Amino acid sequence: MTRTHRCGELTRAHVGQTVTLAGWVHGRRDHGGVIFIDLRDREGITQLVFDSDANLSAHQQAEHLRDEYVIEVTGVVALRPPGSENPHLSTGEIEVRATALRIWNAAKTPPFSVDDTIHATEALRLKYRYLDLRRPTMQRLLALRHHVSFAVRSFLHERGFLEIETPILTKSTPEGARDYLVPSRVNPGTFYALPQSPQLFKQILMIGGADRYFQLARCFRDEDLRLDRQPEFTQIDLEMSFVEREDILTLIEALLAEVCQRTAGLHLSPPFPRLTYDEVMNRYGTDKPDLRFDLPLEDLSDFAKTSSFNVFRHAVETGGSVKALVIPQGAGFSRSRIDQLVDRAKEFGAKGLAWIKIGEGWKLESAIAKFFDATALQKALPRAHVGDLVICVADSTSVAQQTLGRLRSRLGTELQLIETSQWKPLWVIDFPMFEYDEEAKRYVALHHPFTSPMPEDLPHLETDPLRVRAQAYDLVLNGFELGGGSIRIHSPALQRRIFSLLGIAQSEAAEKFGFLIEALELGAPPHGGIALGLDRLVMLLGGTESIRDVIAFPKTQKAQCLLTGAPSPVDPEQLQELHIALTREAEDGQEGH
C-alpha cells in the first residue's frame, strides 16, 4: 500500500509535505493548461491540480481522466492561492499539486452521478448498489451502522453479556410469521426454517447457564415489506437470568441512551415514560404512538349517550365507543379536505366519520349539528376551541381507536405538528396476553407463547383469558416500534397451560416444543429479555426515511435483490438432489427469469 493519507484529512498543517492519495475521480475541471480533479475516498474529497507548466507528463495523463476513474496520485500539499479556498470542503484550504499519476482503472460513464444532490430512482440505485454506496450519504450511514453495532457490543460486554451465535438453519415452529424454508438434502422431505428470531435458543441458553446473552442476530420473516420492514433484518437480541421486568427496562434505557450519545451525540434522559397498553390505545389509538406531537384521542362516549344522535348512542349502547380528535384551526378545512378525511376513515375500517366545525361563539357547523348541544360538547371537549374541527368515529372501541389513531398520525405529518428535533422514547407495558382470532376461532398470543402472564392475573387464565395481562413490554421511539420483549415462562406446568389455552394440542406441543418443555423441567432459571431492531434504530439515528438506506444490500418490495437477481430458478439437478418437484404454477412463474 503506497498511499500516505486519506482524502479527508489534509489541512494547512500538511503544507509542503509530499503525499500520495488514492481514490475515485469525483469531478474534473479542465482549464487547458491546468486541470483540477476532485479526488474522493471514504473520508472525503481533496482537490488535485495538474499544471502543464509544473509537470507536463502528469498533466497530459490527467487529460484522460473521467468520472469514477480509480487513480493514485503523488504530489505536494500546497495552500490554495488567496481567494480560491473552498469553504464547503474540510480540505478546502489546500490542494495537492500532482507530480505523478497512476490510473488503476478506467470507468465507463456511470448510469447515475455519484453525488448526494442528484438522486437516481431507487430501482437504479439498487441495481448499481456499489455506485450508490460510494455516495457520501451512504458512506455515512454504513459507518453509523458500524458505530451503533460497536457501541452496543461494547456496552453489553462491559456488563457481563456474552455474544453467542445461534443456528441459522433451525426448526420451523407454529405461530408467528411465515418461515423461510431450506430443504434438507440428507433428510428427504424435511426442511429447516431460517429463524424469525433466536427466541427459543436464547431461553435454552439461560437454562444452559449462560446468564447474560446477546447477539446481533439476523432474523428472517417471509411477510410483505414496508418502508421499515425487510425480509431479513438484524436484532439486538438479549436475554438475562434472575431478572424482573424493571431490570430489563433500566438496562435498555441505559443502552439506548449511551448508544445514541456515542453515535449521534443525542441526549436521551431515562427513565422513559411508561404507558400501559390500555393508556396508549385510548389516548393515541396505536401501540406505537409518536409522542413528538400531542393531538390525543378524546372520548365522547358519555357525551354520546346524552345526545339525540342515534348513530352515536347506538355505538355506545352496543358496547362500543365514540372517539374524537380535536384538530386545531381545522374549521378552516375545505369541504374536499374533510371528504378526504372521511374517505381515509373508511379505508381504515370505520363505517363513517362525523365532523363538527366550531364556529364563533361555539356555534356548531355540521350536518349533524342539530343533534348536539354545544354547551354539553364544550364540556366534553375541554381542549376544543373556537376555530377547531372535531372529527368523530362511533364504532366498536378498537375500530374507533385504530381509525383515529391512523388519522392522528397522518395529520401529525400533514399539519406539521411533529417537532422533528425531538426524540421521544417510551415503554408500552401491560399488554394483554391474548387476543381472539376471529378467523382461526381461537386465542392467539399477542406477544409470543413463551411470555409470562402477570402473576396476579393467573386466576383468570382459563376463565377470562382476555383479561390476563402479559409481562411484556415494547420500546417505541418517534412512532416506530423499536423492540419488544418479556419475562418468560420458566415453569413447565404454566407453559403447558398456555399451550393448551392457545389450542396447541399436547401432541403438537410435544412435537414442536417438546425440547423446551423438557428443558424447563431440568432446572430453568427465571429469565427475560428483549430484542431491538438494529436497522430501525440506525434509520432513525441516521435521519433517513427508509430501512433500505441502512442495509448495504436490501431487497425490493417484491423481496428481490436487483443487484444479484435473487431469487432465481435453479438447475433441475439441484432440485432433484433436494427431492423437490415444482408445481405447474411454479414452472410458469419461472419463465419471467
Next chain:
RNA sequence: GGGGCCGUCGUUCAGCCUGGUUUAGGACGCCAGAUUGUCAAUCUGGAGGUCGCGGGUUCAAAUCCCGUCGGCCCCGCCA
C-alpha cells in the same frame, strides 16, 4: 389478496387531462474543439429516445381503453 402513485434520450423531468405544427422538448451527463485558478467552471459545436412491454380503439396513440412487467407507499400480513 386488495387500494394508490409512478415508468418518456445515459440520468432527471416537461409533454398525456383536452389524440394531429412535436422533426417528442429542457436540464444534467456524454463526445469533439477552445480554455492557466476552477470547485454546479466557462464558451462553441455535436451525438443520443420505436415514450416499460403486449393488445385494442382511431384516418392518426407518448397521449384514450384493457392486460402485463417493474419500482415505491398503504391495507391485510408481520407470535
